[in-house]
Structure formats: C-alpha cells, structure tokens
Amino acid sequence: MKPYAYVRAATLDEATAAYAGHSGAHYLGGGTNLVDLMKLGVTAPDALVDISRLPLDGIELRPDGALRIGATARNSDIAAHPVVRDRWPVLSQALLAGASGQLRNIATAGGNLLQRTRCPFFQDTAKPCNKRRPGSGCAAREGSHRDHAVLGHSPHCIATHPSDMAVALAALDATVELHGTGGERSVPAAEFHRLPGDRPEQDTVLRPGELITAIVLPPHSAGLPSAYRKARDRASYAFALASVAALVEVQDGLVRRSALAFGALAHRPWRAHRAEEALRGVEPTRAAVERAVDAELASAEPLRDNAYKVPLARNLACEVLTRLAGPR
Amino acid sequence: MTLLPGTDAPRTPQEPHGPHTGAAGEPAEATHSRITLNVNGTPRTLVVDNRSSLLDVLRERLGLIGAKKGCDHGQCGSCTVLVEGRRANACLLPAVAQDGYDITTVEGLAAADGERLHPLQRAFLDRDGFQCGYCTPGQLCSAVGMIAEAEAGHPSDATDPGHPAKTPVALTAAEIRTRLSGNICRCGAYPNIVAAVEDVIE
Numbered sequence: 001m002k003p004y005a006y007v008r009a010a011t012l013d014e015a016t017a018a019y020a021g022h023s024g025a026h027y028l029g030g031g032t033n034l035v036d037l038m039k040l041g042v043t044a045p046d047a048l049v050d051i052s053r054l055p056l057d058g059i060e061l062r063p064d065g066a067l068r069i070g071a072t073a074r075n076s077d078i079a080a081h082p083v084v085r086d087r088w089p090v091l092s093q094a095l096l097a098g099a100s101g102q103l104r105n106i107a108t109a110g111g112n113l114l115q116r117t118r119c120p121f122f123q124d125t126a127k128p129c130n131k132r133r134p135g136s137g138c139a140a141r142e143g144s145h146r147d148h149a150v151l152g153h154s155p156h157c158i159a160t161h162p163s164d165m166a167v168a169l170a171a172l173d174a175t176v177e178l179h180g181t182g183g184e185r186s187v188p189a190a191e192f193h194r195l196p197g198d199r200p201e202q203d204t205v206l207r208p209g210e211l212i213t214a215i216v217l218p219p220h221s222a223g224l225p226s227a228y229r230k231a232r233d234r235a236s237y238a239f240a241l242a243s244v245a246a247l248v249e250v251q252d253g254l255v256r257r258s259a260l261a262f263g264a265l266a267h268r269p270w271r272a273h274r275a276e277e278a279l280r281g282v283e284p285t286r287a288a289v290e291r292a293v294d295a296e297l298a299s300a301e302p303l304r305d306n307a308y309k310v311p312l313a314r315n316l317a318c319e320v321l322t323r324l325a326g327p328r
Numbered sequence: 329m330t331l332l333p334g335t336d337a338p339r340t341p342q343e344p345h346g347p348h349t350g351a352a353g354e355p356a357e358a359t360h361s362r363i364t365l366n367v368n369g370t371p372r373t374l375v376v377d378n379r380s381s382l383l384d385v386l387r388e389r390l391g392l393i394g395a396k397k398g399c400d401h402g403q404c405g406s407c408t409v410l411v412e413g414r415r416a417n418a419c420l421l422p423a424v425a426q427d428g429y430d431i432t433t434v435e436g437l438a439a440a441d442g443e444r445l446h447p448l449q450r451a452f453l454d455r456d457g458f459q460c461g462y463c464t465p466g467q468l469c470s471a472v473g474m475i476a477e478a479e480a481g482h483p484s485d486a487t488d489p490g491h492p493a494k495t496p497v498a499l500t501a502a503e504i505r506t507r508l509s510g511n512i513c514r515c516g517a518y519p520n521i522v523a524a525v526e527d528v529i530e
Contacts, residue, residue, distance in 0.1 A: 003359040006347070006378040006424045028425060035381070035420045036401050048378070050425050076414075080482040082493035089489050096485040100510020101474055103402060105414045106421070227489075236485065236509035 001038055005047040012211065015051050016181055019209045022047035027211060029072060029111035032103050037116060041125045042132060052108065056213055059083070065219030071110035071212045075165070076101070078109060088217050090226035090245050094168035097230045100237050110212035113166055113176065113192060116203065117159035117267075118239055119148065130156045131200040146305040147241065150313075151297075152266040157200030158303060160264050161193055162239050167263035168228055170271045171245040172221040180210035189215065190261070193268030200267070221259070224249050225324040229316050230263070240264035242313040248284065248324040255279045255325065260296070262313055272296040275317070284325035286318070293317045345427060348375050363427035367392065368436030376423045383407045383418035386433060394434035394465040398512070405511035408466035408473075409433045415473025417510075434465035437472065448472060451524035459515035467511045471525050474507045475499070499529050 005022065009015035019025045024046030028034060031052075037043040056070040059081050067088065069078055078084055079095035099107065121127045121139040128137035140148055140158050148158040169176075169189035177186045193204050206212075226247035232238040243263035249256045258279045260272040278292035293314050300310045347358035364373040365382075367390060376385055383400075386392045386409070398406035400419045407418040410432040437446035448471050451457070458464045478484075481494040486506045491497060499507075504525050505518070513521065 001379045004378055005358060006361055006422070008346070008425075008427075028422070031422060031425065032402055032417070032420050035422060038379075039401065048422070048425075052425060076477070076482060080480075080493070085483065085489070085493050092483065093485070093489065096483060096487075100405065101477065101484075101507050102405060102408055102415045102417045102470065102510045103420075105473075106416050236506045 001041075002044045002046070004045050006050065007047060008050045009054060012054060012056075012179055012213065015049055015054065015211060016179065016209055018047075018049045020181065022049070025049055027051050029108035029114075030074070030106040031111075032099075032107045033111065033115040037123075040123055042116075042123060051211065057108075065222060067217040067222075069109050069215045069217070071214055072108045075099070075104040075107045075109070075112060079104065084217075087222040088168075088172055088226065090171060090228050090247060091165065091168045091217070093228035094164040094230075094243075094245060097228060097240075097243070098164035109165070109215055112163055113169075113189075113212060113215075114204065114206070115162060118162045119159040120144075122159060131159060131196075131203075134199075134201045141303075144305060145303050146308075147239070147264075148303060148306055149266050150300045150302045150306055150309045151262070151270050152195045152268070153301070153303075154196045154198065154200070156198055157196035157267065159196070159200065159267060161203070161266070161268050162264075163269070164228065164230060164240065164243060164263060166193065167243055167261050167269040168245040169215060169217075170261040170269035171226070171247060171259040173218050173259070174221075175216045175218070176212055177214040177216060178206065178210050179213045180207055182207075184213075186216070190269060190271045196267045203267075221247060227320050227324055229320050231312055231316060242309050242316055244313065244316040244320050245269075246317065246320045246324055248279075248321060250284060250325050253283055254281055255284050256281075258321065258325075260293075260317060260321065262317070265300075265309060265313055272317075274299075279321075284322065286322055289318050289321045289325070290314075293321070361424045361427070363424055365390075365423070365426060366428075366430045368432055369440075378422065378424045380423045381419050382409070382411075382421040382423045382426050382431070385423040386418060386431070392433050392435050395469075396462055396465060398463070398466075403512070404463070404466075405470060406463045406466040408470045408511065410469055410473055413473075413476065415470050432469070434468050437468060446472070447528045448524065451527040452521070455520045455524040455527065456517070457521040457524040458513070458517050463511060463513045463515075467508070467513070467521055470508055470511045471521075471528075474504075475525070475529060478503065478507070499525070501526070 007018040026045040028048040028050045056072040058070045127139040174189040230243040248258045262270040275292040275296035348360040396406040398404035402417045402420040478497045
C-alpha cells in the first residue's frame with residue numbers, strides 16, 4: 001500500500017479544503033470498502049481526509065415530516081432507529097439484509113452509497129477493467145459473470161452496484177444532499193448512481209471533492225406498506241443475486257401508488273417506472289402484478305451466465321408487491 | 329517497512345497528537361501519526377504508520393495477539409474487537425482513525441485479576457464452542473457486542489419488523505445465527521457456538 005497522509009477534519013469546510021489541498025485525496029468514512037480496496041491496490045490515495053467525526057451523524061425528523069439522515073450515521077443505527085422502523089421499514093430491512101453486524105457498526109450512510117462494485121475483475125488489478133483502468137477492456141464479459149448486470153449494461157461494463165440500502169432509497173424517492181466548494185445541491189437517490197455507458201469509471205454523479213452530507217426521506221413515502229426482499233447464495237452475509245424494494249398504497253381496492261426498485265440487476269438501483277405505471281389504478285391481483293413486473297423486465301438483456309436473474313427478480317417482485325397490496 | 333519506535337508513555341503537551349513529522353530528512357507530508365488507544369482500560373500512546381490497521385497495531389505493536397488475522401478483508405470476522413463498546417472488524421480500521429477510542433480485545437474480557445473468565449468464555453469451554461480455536465477470539469468479542477445490541481433493541485433480519493423499537497430482542501437460535509454470521513468458523517463449530525451463547529443469555 002502506498003504511504004499516505006492523514007487529516008482529521010473537524011468541520012465540513014475543513015474537509016473540503018483538505019481535499020482540495022491534496023492531490024489524490026480520498027474521504028474516509030467508516031472505510032469498510034475503501035480500506036479493502038487500498039489493500040487490493042485498486043485505490044491508492046495520497047491522503048485520507050477523515051470525515052467520520054464530523055457532526056453529521058444525526059437522524060432528525062423535520063417539521064414537514066421528512067427524515068434527515070446524516071451522512072456519517074452508522075448503518076446499524078439507521079436500521080435500529082424507531083422512526084425509520086416505523087415510517088420507512090423498507091430502509092431498515094434493506095440495511096439489515098446487508099453485510100454483517102460488525103460491518104454495519106462501522107459503515108456510514110454516505111459510504112454505503114459510495115461503495116464500489118464487487119465485480120471480481122474490478123478487484124483484481126491483473127485483469128482488464130474499464131471501471132478501474134478506462135480503456136483497458138472488460139474481463140467480466142467473457143469471464144464468469146453470473147453475479148453481473150441484466151439491465152442497463154454497456155459493452156464497456158457489466159458490473160452491478162452492491163448496496164442494499166440504495167435500492168430502498170430509490171424506491172422511497174429519497175434525495176442525497178451534497179456539499180462542495182461550489183455550494184450545496186441535492187439529487188434524487190435513484191439518479192445518484194449512473195449507468196455505465198462509455199464512462200464506467202464514473203459510478204455516481206458526485207463531482208470531485210463533493211461530500212455527501214445527508215440522505216433525506218420524503219414525507220410522501222412515509223407510513224406506507226413497504227418491504228425489502230433479497231435472494232442470495234447463503235441465508236445471511238452475502239451480496240444480493242437479485243433484490244427488491246417496494247411500497248404499495250391501495251385505496252378502495254385499487255393501487256393508488258406503488259414504487260418498485262430492483263437491486264443487483266444493474267449498475268445502479270433500478271427503479272421500475274414501467275411496472276409502477278402499469279399498476280396505477282388497477283386491482284392488484286396476482287395476474288395484474290405479474291403483467292406489470294413483466295413489462296419492466298422485458299427490457300432485460302441477460303448475459304451467458306446470468307439469465308436466471310430475470311425470473312428470480314420477477315418472482316421476488318411479484319411476491320413482495322402481492323403481499324404488500326394484500327389485506328393487512 | 330520499518331515502523332518508527334512507539335512509546336507507551338501518556339501523551340504530553342510536547343508531543344501533540346496527529347501528523348508526526350519524525351526525524352529530519354523525512355518527507356514534509358507526514359505519513360505517520362501519534363495516537364492514543366485506550367486498550368482494555370490502559371492508554372497506549374504510540375506513533376503509527378497511517379497505513380497500519382488497528383489489528384496490526386494490536387498484534388504487532390502492543391503484543392495483543394488474541395485478535396486474529398484471517399482474511400484481512402473484513403469477510404471472516406476473526407479480527408473482531410469492540411471499539412467504543414461496539415463490535416468491529418479491526419482489519420479494516422486504520423489505527424490512526426481510532427485515536428482516543430476505547431478498544432476492548434479478547435484479552436480484556438476476563439476479570440482484571442485474570443482468574444475469572446467472562447461468562448461467554450466459560451460457556452465456549454463448557455459447550456466445546458470451537459475446534460482449532462482460531463476464530464474464537466473474534467466469535468467471543470462479536471457475541472459480547474451482539475448481546476449488547478439485542479439488549480438495546482437493535483433488530484436483525486430475523487427480527488419481526490413489528491417488534492417495538494428500543495425494547496430488548498429475544499435471542500432465539502435464528503437470531504443468534506444471523507447476528508453472528510459475520511464470524512466464520514472453518515471447523516464448523518456453529519451448533520456449539522450457538523449453544524454457548526444461549527447458555528449465557530438464559
């Protein structure tokens with residue numbers, strides 16, 4: 001590992017200034033993914049700007065009914081928060097479906113969004129990878145790729161985003177608040193991550209030096225039936241093969257509103273707008289739910305090893321949507 | 329890589345924490361830092377390479393070889409210690425970022441007189457909760473942290489979503505198994521590890 005300088009920031013401005021003052025700087029939150037990538041030689045910062053002690057770990061219910069989750073709040077604390085469990089249960093469930101108890105105690109909300117793909121070819125510096133070394137090629141395309149994308153991939157990259165939390169945030173219409181030298185801005189969580197296109201090295205829309213300061217859950221997704229379901233190779237402590245975050249609001253027997261997002265199928269959480277549109281105003285029978293989910297997955301382009309993901313995701317989505325729409 | 333000599337003396341005003349520029353001739357941008365870790369109740373001040381993991385500092389600088397290096401990538405849990413009372417993978421924590429924190433290792437679980445084992449250590453012996461023992465220090469620290477989490481009402485993916493917040497979660501075998509899934513046992517002693525934890529929570 002390359003030697004690096006270490007700066008502990010006490011304020012947000014100190015953090016962005018330290019980042020600007022060091023070429024090759026990285027922000028350090030919990031470090032559960034970054035430190036691993038440094039050990040693997042995938043990431044080689046010249047300086048770490050430690051933001052883990054910034055006063056950004058609060059979780060506050062705002063007067064308008066939105067919940068503001070500070071960027072350095074730990075995954076375990078978010079999952080256990082009474083308001084999250086009561087009003088946005090899908091987020092708590094998604095967090096608890098990810099990683100291990102130890103890792104959730106370390107990992108921050110912001111870091112969860114910024115974790116990199118677990119594509120084994122990305123993590124192996126001896127292999128070509130357009131995400132790690134732009135223009136070098138994609139070893140996963142011809143290699144073993146049962147874990148890889150079936151939606152929205154490109155000839156340049158077939159990686160998936162590994163976060164469970166981000167899938168729930170996409171379904172909840174959450175927003176991500178950012179702080180940079182150019183000021184503050186916020187972006188929808190569902191648009192925070194990018195599709196790979198011809199720039200797979202760019203995971204997100206984050207600008208250089210910009211920091212995530214908070215994740216905001218909007219009042220309109222609060223208090224609705226919601227759930228997360230994840231299929232994986234073992235019962236606990238494994239990344240998703242496919243996952244689903246959903247919420248459904250039924251009024252007078254008809255779907256008033258639904259939100260559906262898939263995980264582990266694409267380079268970003270896949271918000272299923274087509275399925276949601278197909279469900280709007282209809283009676284949520286099993287057949288109607290299947291038709292809606294099929295309309296979404298019709299655009300899937302599975303690869304040699306991962307065609308199984310399409311029916312797996314379909315069955316997860318149909319089960320969760322039917323359950324949420326059913327009698328309560 | 330030669331590590332700078334550390335000192336176990338308490339911090340003094342002459343030796344401020346943070347970037348350590350070291351002897352003349354070292355690069356201007358410090359790659360080492362002076363930190364204090366409160367390890368098993370004792371403050372330990374030392375200069376560390378910023379790259380050092382907490383695990384390596386515990387094992388190689390402080391002689392605490394209880395926490396084990398298994399995968400060194402946060403996947404096996406054998407390095408689990410308690411940081412500020414919460415279980416964490418010491419292999420993924422830069423030691424420099426833990427400055428000032430309370431660290432409890434497996435060496436700190438037993439009573440200070442060294443005579444009485446922690447109840448979980450006793451239960452692992454009684455239940456044969458290991459074969460080779462390599463994962464055991466991590467299993468023990470993880471179980472201590474896990475029991476505290478359940479007591480504080482932290483849910484797991486086996487907890488009924490309707491379970492009221494901030495009330496203790498009963499640790500069924502399914503709860504214990506999923507909550508300890510971050511600790512791998514290559515010998516497969518899981519049934520006896522679960523039994524040992526069940527003994528202690530009863």
